[in-house]
Amino acid sequence: MAHDLEKAIREKKAVVGVIGLGYVGLPLIRAFVAAGYRTMGFDVDSTKVEKLLDGQSYIGHISSEWISECVKSGKFIPTADMQRMTEADCLLICVPTPLSDSRDPDLYYVEQTAKQAAATLRPGQLVVLESTTYPGTTRDVVLPLLNESGLKVGTDFYLAYSPEREDPGNPNFTASGIPKVVGGIDDVSSKLAQMLYADAVVNIVPVSSCEVAEACKILENTYRSVNIAMVNELKMLFDRIGIDVWEVIDAAKTKPFGFQAFYPGPGLGGHCIPIDPFYLSWVARKHGMATRFIEVAGEINTSMPQYVVQRLGEALNEQGKPINASKILVLGIAYKKDVDDPRESPSFVLMELLQKAKANLSYNDPHVPNMPKMRHHDLPAMESVPLTEATLKAQDCVLIATDHSAYDYDFIVNHSRLVIDTRNATKNVKSGRERIRKA
Numbered sequence: 061m062a063h064d065l066e067k068a069i070r071e072k073k074a075v076v077g078v079i080g081l082g083y084v085g086l087p088l089i090r091a092f093v094a095a096g097y098r099t100m101g102f103d104v105d106s107t108k109v110e111k112l113l114d115g116q117s118y119i120g121h122i123s124s125e126w127i128s129e130c131v132k133s134g135k136f137i138p139t140a141d142m143q144r145m146t147e148a149d150c151l152l153i154c155v156p157t158p159l160s161d162s163r164d165p166d167l168y169y170v171e172q173t174a175k176q177a178a179a180t181l182r183p184g185q186l187v188v189l190e191s192t193t194y195p196g197t198t199r200d201v202v203l204p205l206l207n208e209s210g211l212k213v214g215t216d217f218y219l220a221y222s223p224e225r226e227d228p229g230n231p232n233f234t235a236s237g238i239p240k241v242v243g244g245i246d247d248v249s250s251k252l253a254q255m256l257y258a259d260a261v262v263n264i265v266p267v268s269s270c271e272v273a274e275a276c277k278i279l280e281n282t283y284r285s286v287n288i289a290m291v292n293e294l295k296m297l298f299d300r301i302g303i304d305v306w307e308v309i310d311a312a313k314t315k316p317f318g319f320q321a322f323y324p325g326p327g328l329g330g331h332c333i334p335i336d337p338f339y340l341s342w343v344a345r346k347h348g349m350a351t352r353f354i355e356v357a358g359e360i361n362t363s364m365p366q367y368v369v370q371r372l373g374e375a376l377n378e379q380g381k382p383i384n385a386s387k388i389l390v391l392g393i394a395y396k397k398d399v400d401d402p403r404e405s406p407s408f409v410l411m412e413l414l415q416k417a418k419a420n421l422s423y424n425d426p427h428v429p430n431m432p433k434m435r436h437h438d439l440p441a442m443e444s445v446p447l448t449e450a451t452l453k454a455q456d457c458v459l460i461a462t463d464h465s466a467y468d469y470d471f472i473v474n475h476s477r478l479v480i481d482t483r484n485a486t487k488n489v490k491s492g493r494e495r496i497r498k499a
């Protein structure tokens with residue numbers, strides 16, 4: 061069985077199925093199409109599937125032309141029919157792994173997908189979990205569900221974990237250019253998964269087990285969360301003693317070894333850094349341990365929006381204005397620069413805090429024309445307002461929450477009365493600096 065799949069991969073005749081066609085799944089399809097594979101994409105969201113079938117992209121950095129061409133040529137078959145999973149030789153799972161309301165891992169989507177895969181599993185298929193999760197998920201959650209098929213892992217089907225390291229909005233790295241860590245449940249599964257990815261990505265990093273690969277991804281994201289928390293805390297301290305933290309970091313990063321620059325901001329955003337470390341804390345609690353770095357980093361990072369609003373309040377106060385009834389324009393609701401993804405964006409927390417203080421709010425984001433209704437945020441439906449001279453002049457305060465490259469910061473500062481800059485986005489602005497407050 062393994063031999064047949066090995067041959068199919070070697071000859072690029074294996075059909076690669078990706079389950080979950082979101083920010084991770086769609087770029088992965090692109091990497092496999094570029095490597096010469098035929099691909100299938102599965103998603104329970106039939107609106108997404110219809111868009112793809114119609115040649116339309118819903119992700120900024122994936123072009124509609126590319127989708128249209130691949131769908132027409134049959135290199136990419138999008139479908140909402142999960143029964144068709146049996147047609148793919150390899151199934152790569154890229155579904156969401158959020159937190160529950162009590163901040164515990166919510167594996168609902170992974171479990172649903174594993175059940176769907178089990179229902180149509182056939183001998184010779186390779187299943188790889190890519191969703192970010194805690195060490196043990198592939199073996200303890202996915203494998204038992206696949207076992208329901210009656211097939212045996214290692215002889216009938218194969219199972220591995222390989223974390224996705226997609227960095228949306230980063231033009232220097234696409235899915236195919238990022239080394240891929242691969243850990244199989246057994247040696248055969250490891251070998252097959254390595255062979256498959258070796259064709260589509262620049263470099264394979266084999267590890268000894270699924271658990272090591274799972275832990276690797278969480279380590280990477282925890283490392284970022286902890287370091288961002290450290291510079292966020294230093295930002296508040298340095299600000300109090302009149303030192304610009306961004307200037308300090310720019311100086312420190314000239315050290316050619318032993319220092320990597322992380323930057324402060326208005327709070328963590330996105331689907332990974334604010335969430336994944338808590339998957340590890342949950343495992344730690346199960347083993348009677350605490351992950352103190354993760355908890356402290358979480359506390360500092362989640363308190364950043366309050367700090368920004370406090371600084372904004374002080375700056376308005378200097379001008380004799382309260383936040384109440386002040387016109388405040390928030391620039392950027394995507395969670396980071398140059399992406400169209402607003403999930404877990406700190407901008408929503410900032411806007412909620414400002415709304416509570418009765419500010420008169422509006423927002424602009426060239427990548428997010430309509431503010432989507434977010435499950436955990438109580439904000440009215442809004443549309444991005446045009447960023448004109450008149451809009452800026454009408455504001456009491458402009459709050460830069462996301463430093464999109466599309467913004468003309470000279471223009472923004474030039475026409476605003478007060479600018480609160482949480483990203484050091486205005487660092488090159490020469491005139492009107494007296495109107496800028498970093499926060």
Ligand SMILES: NC(=O)c1ccc[n+]([C@@H]2O[C@H](COP(=O)([O-])OP(=O)(O)OC[C@H]3O[C@@H](n4cnc5c(N)ncnc54)[C@H](O)[C@@H]3O)[C@@H](O)[C@H]2O)c1
Pocket residue numbers: 079080081082083084085102103104105108154155156157169172173176190191192193224225226227228331332
């Ligand atoms: N977005 C990132 O930058 C990034 C980077 C690295 C890793 N990850 C991880 O990758 C995983 C996916 O993240 P994403 O950002 O692509 O999520 P996403 O929400 O953009 O996409 C997930 C897709 O899965 C679909 N889906 C849900 N349940 C399904 C099911 N049972 N069957 C088929 N499709 C289903 C959803 O409809 C959605 O389209 C998560 O674990 C995330 O932590 C994300």
